[in-house]
Amino acid sequence: MTSLKNQSQITPIIGLQWGDEGKGKGVARIASKLKASDLIVRFQGGNNAGHTIWYKGKSYVFKLIPSGVFGRAQIHLGAGMVINPGALKQETGVIPKGVSFLNRLSISPHAVLTLPTHILLDSISEKAKGKKKIGSTGRGISPSYTDLTLRRALRVGDIFEPDFKKRYIALSREHKDTLQKVFNYKVNKKDTKEYEKNFWDGIKFLRSLTIVNSAEIVSRALSGRHKVIAEGAQGTLLDVRFGNYPYVTSSHTIAGGVSTGLGIPPSFVGGAIGILKAYVTKVGEGPFPTELGGKRSAIWCRDKKFVYEKEKFLNPDQNSRDEFEQGIALRRLGFEIGAVTGRLRRTGWMDIPLLHYAMKINNATQLVLTKLDVLSGFKEIKVCMDYIINGQKIKEIPFDLSRSEIKCVYKTFPGWKGKLSDYGGKLPKEALDYVKFLEKTLNAKILYVGTGPEEHHVVERYWR
Template sequence: MSVDVILGLQWGDEGKGKIVDSLATNYDFICRFQGGPNAGHTLIFDNKKYVLHTIPSGIFRENIKNIIGAGVVIDPVILGKEIANVEQEGVQVRKQLQISNRAHFILPTHRLLDKASEADKGKAKIGSTLKGIGPTYMDKTGRNGLRYGDLFAPGFREKYTKLKEKHLRLYKMYDEVDFDLKGEEDRWFESLENIKDIPHIDAEYILNRALKDQKDILAEGAQGTMLDIEYGTYPFVTSSNTTTSGVCSGLGIAPSQIKEVIGITKAYCTRVGSGPFPTELFDENGQKLQEIGHEFGATTGRSRRCGWLDLPQLNYSIMINGVTQLVITKLDVLSEFDPFMVGEEYIIDGQKTTDLPYDLEAQDIEVQYRAMEGWNKDITGVKKFEDLPENARNYVELIEEQTGVKASIVSNGPGRDQVIQKEALVES
């Protein structure tokens, strides 16, 4: 019937996996449309923690098809491990998961080039996860890539060897790095045998026919808007379109099919790796946010930089994506802060503005803050919005007022059931 989109409005790690899992039962298909195993979507239920890097976050819900779209890049080693971990929980992954023929493979030599390139940058490194994402997308746009559908066609090994040899020629540009290419290749080909029974499909036809049959689709984004290759904090970005526009190219559906755009924001800000971050805290409040919020990367384990909510940045992301509903996560983390702050505007060259500069790093930005009264109360058990402390409600309502978008969901803890419905959810 329509395509709804869930994506992050900050620098990733907003809690998308949990929200996708929560809403999944409203849909027939959950589809990843971009990114790769640099993503880490965390789900917690039944006292267990699950981190998904490539598999869509609807996989734990029965009778829902999960599709890895053409915009995704796949490392078969990581995907194989993911499949095994999920199957251990009794999920019939090979019945619920499908992969687009057009999705590209990450080769071992993509990871080799990623590691060598990042080491070559020295202090100017961008904070790559070293998963080979960037080099894979470079081959994709350079028309050299190896796709999932190629695995089932003649000449796959020859195509692999040709691309590998190209990579090794490029590698000569760099200093040598520690990388067991033979061992990584052996694991890679072994993993291909493990995943090749996952159905390979022409996802664009499957999804468009499903829409004609009145089926509902949820498109799941990875990373966040500020890591978008076009509109993020370039060059400290990922290599794909993390915004709503990536849904159309990543899944092969028309813009007219998109209905709701559900944007997810934390109640504060975090960022992993290098790059500009206007509201970053370098004091005890930043450390406290990190500790209470357990702010460590699901993919890399790196500690996340923390700061107050940045309204100019949030409004920029809402504008770029056409957000129709907000989800505010980790509101509970602010329960121990009184007061806490919200970034309302920037001062750049002595001028006040709420516009985000195209190059945040090149600007000397002073953030103007508003102080908010805290609530000093544990809210992790609250089930209804009206039962939240007044100051917690005031904060949510301030975000709605300043962005012009209603919050449909407020998350008040990491668990699957720690979700407060504030407004009407997307229609099932």
């Protein structure tokens, strides 16, 4: 490795909320400016979160492959990830034939493999929690990471060893024993038949790909002063240690996770670009201070499906006096349905205390604001400026959000008339005032504002 003075630094792209901020679009837009010698890496997570990309008028959801797949840069699945081989193979199958990417794709041998029995463990254990469930996606992510800490995980590099299948059978048997003894669940062949077929098809596919150490490919790019983008999955508030525990994912989603997820020194990581939505959404259980409709909304999103909600609320009013209906309208306008799970996303207003926390922990020096267009038509737009806890006004978030009764202090902004697309590539005064307020309050420049789903639906402010 060369000295830091003679190389560039990694730019993490990190979600500053509970995920679903629009990171995929942010990475795709940055990727469109990258060269073939530049690099985009994933450093954590698995196929438990989806990044939605629009390409030539069509929507794609990528759960494992970096969102820069339609660009020219190299793309790498890093050591900190968990890889479902079958899911990866299936994901590559949806990419148009005219897009050359397999020659640009590489995987770390240290990435952990998700087995069919991991998926069973995840879903059965979540069901067993009953009302105490945390909202797992059921993709086997947590059991996969658990096996790593138990020092029994199978990793990508193991698939080339002669005893791989023997070790696979042994680990699967341990999982089945756990299901029987702990959850009183006896696994039958039907439970895993399809998963098994997809898994072994995926293993065959993995063996055809380029396997390279994350540290090696990253160091090579940095030494050549090429750009390296680290694409985060989920969001800061879902980090396993620094998120709203225990309603978190199983990996480090923050910028600090780039170092451990790629096996590189922290000094290689520069300031992050933070992605934030013009409002806030959350999937699953746990606290949500600015949620429209409060507990009623949380229970509704836990128990109901989109089809039922659409029948029950044909045309929800975004300016209703009922905040619950407002939340449904916001969800409908933003199509806030989980890209992986299909679950209803809970919706709420922007939360400044949480954003300050997320920006500080990630060293987010620049911002991207997404989905501002979704707020078109709202007569009023609110922003939570402070919390009131036990009668005290505070700006810092408490240690455990779920153990505090929080009241939000809001600042209200007027909405704008019509759609943002009506303003010819510029922002109306009311929208611009909202953006400038966020920049001043968060003390960071917003590089661009998202005004629609596709990569070119933006208003650039400080983009280079």
